[in-house]
Amino acid sequence: xxxxxxxxxxxxxxxxxxxxxxxxxxxxxxxxxxxxxxxxxxxxxxxxxxxxxxxxxxxxxxxxxxxxxxxxxxxxxxxxxxxxxxxxxxxxxxxxxxxxxxxxxxxxxxxxxxxxxxxxxxxxxxxxxxxxxxxxxxxxxxxxxxxxxxxxxxxxxxxxxxxxxxxxxxxxxxxxxxxxxxxxxxxxxxxxxxxxxxxxxxxxxxxx
Amino acid sequence: xxxxxxxxxxxxxxxxxxxxxxxxxxxxxxxxxxxxxxxxxxxxxxxxxxxxxxxxxxxxxxxxxxxxxxxxxxxxxxxxxxxxxxxxxxxxxxxxxxxxxxxxxxxxxxxxxxxxxxxxxxxxxxxxxxxxxxxxxxxxxxxxxxxxxxxxxxxxxxxxxxxxxxxxxxxxxxxxxxxxxxxxxxxxxxxxxxxxxxxxxxxxxxxxx
Numbered sequence: 001x002x003x004x005x006x007x008x009x010x011x012x013x014x015x016x017x018x019x020x021x022x023x024x025x026x027x028x029x030x031x032x033x034x035x036x037x038x039x040x041x042x043x044x045x046x047x048x049x050x051x052x053x054x055x056x057x058x059x060x061x062x063x064x065x066x067x068x069x070x071x072x073x074x075x076x077x078x079x080x081x082x083x084x085x086x087x088x089x090x091x092x093x094x095x096x097x098x099x100x101x102x103x104x105x106x107x108x109x110x111x112x113x114x115x116x117x118x119x120x121x122x123x124x125x126x127x128x129x130x131x132x133x134x135x136x137x138x139x140x141x142x143x144x145x146x147x148x149x150x151x152x153x154x155x156x157x158x159x160x161x162x163x164x165x166x167x168x169x170x171x172x173x174x175x176x177x178x179x180x181x182x183x184x185x186x187x188x189x190x191x192x193x194x195x196x197x198x199x200x201x202x203x204x205x206x207x208x
Numbered sequence: 209x210x211x212x213x214x215x216x217x218x219x220x221x222x223x224x225x226x227x228x229x230x231x232x233x234x235x236x237x238x239x240x241x242x243x244x245x246x247x248x249x250x251x252x253x254x255x256x257x258x259x260x261x262x263x264x265x266x267x268x269x270x271x272x273x274x275x276x277x278x279x280x281x282x283x284x285x286x287x288x289x290x291x292x293x294x295x296x297x298x299x300x301x302x303x304x305x306x307x308x309x310x311x312x313x314x315x316x317x318x319x320x321x322x323x324x325x326x327x328x329x330x331x332x333x334x335x336x337x338x339x340x341x342x343x344x345x346x347x348x349x350x351x352x353x354x355x356x357x358x359x360x361x362x363x364x365x366x367x368x369x370x371x372x373x374x375x376x377x378x379x380x381x382x383x384x385x386x387x388x389x390x391x392x393x394x395x396x397x398x399x400x401x402x403x404x405x406x407x408x409x410x411x412x413x414x415x416x417x
Binding site: 050051052080083084086087088090092094095096097098099107108131133134147150151 | 316318319321322324325326327328332336337340341344414416417
């Protein structure tokens with residue numbers, strides 16, 4: 001069963017075409033990597049799939065539900081329901097700098113037990129009261145992953161997850177992605193770092 | 209003399225407090241309304257801010273107290289303090305709205321994207337994420353404006369409200385001794401320093417460290 005189906009989707013900014021009639025599908029529980037040189041629209045595609053950008057034509061189906069059909073979006077309430085299946089880890093993490101590590105999670109869902117268990121699992125329990133500005137790049141990324149997991153999505157998108165990480169943390173993120181995938185999360189990664197892509201056991205789409 | 213000056217100081221502080229307490233939230237409201245409203249309302253808000261910032265506060269006070277009742281007699285209000293405070297609030301709301309606009313522009317676009325993707329409610333997002341980040345940026349400007357407000361309160365003398373400076377002037381006129389001016393200056397300095405100190409403490413707390 002496919003978790004994501006993008007059928008003939010088109011996106012343009014003003015008069016410049018980002019992609020046209022693009023087809024793309026992701027099966028449940030698989031890891032998919034979207035690669036391609038910069039400016040090919042990888043991140044834009046990802047932003048369209050999480051609802052941050054609107055496509056200009058085509059159909060997007062997420063977990064069997066139509067987010068867009070032939071360029072026409074579902075009703076706002078339905079969109080919100082459909083998009084609750086997806087979580088995203090941004091390239092710059094986009095953590096809330098005025099909230100502590102715990103605060104960044106509590107604001108999404110105030111579930112103390114879940115927060116404690118995720119913080120422990122991802123090695124951030126001791127840093128729960130620190131502000132994002134005071135934790136390392138790897139810790140920020142882990143926090144961004146936990147935050148994306150707070151709403152129990154079925155699909156997690158990663159936008160250039162290694163762009164701000166050193167060698168050690170790169171290895172760690174590969175391990176984390178594989179771990180999440182083994183828990184039945186469907187993973188979509190946008191990357192241009194081929195060394196990193198080679199480490200993931202993933203289906204690769206290249207945007208040309 | 210001191211008791212008289214203290215009475216004047218009380219009026220100054222009262223005006224400052226009333227104006228500050230109303231201008232800050234309304235300035236914030238105007239800033240968010242401007243960002244989220246239709247073009248026509250944005251135009252109205254921009255025009256209001258343009259007029260308030262482009263004309264002297266003294267003129268606005270005169271207009272509200274002397275001018276408006278001539279055009280609309282039903283709007284005649286005899287409480288001079290009330291009309292003066294209202295004019296101050298109208299003026300400062302415009303200035304604070306502009307300060308907050310600068311703060312809002314400084315909040316990273318990614319923050320709004322996170323809020324959207326994580327489905328955080330608008331109210332929670334505004335109060336717990338956006339406003340604290342805005343404040344961090346615009347606190348020095350709010351502090352400057354607040355200090356200016358302390359000193360601007362003297363303008364209310366123009367419609368016959370006796371505040372600190374007018375009290376000092378009356379004392380000097382009747383005693384031919386400028387000491388009352390020195391005391392009034394010291395009082396203004398003290399209040400402005402307190403405002404500065406309060407903002408410095410608040411700024412430290414907003415460092416997110």
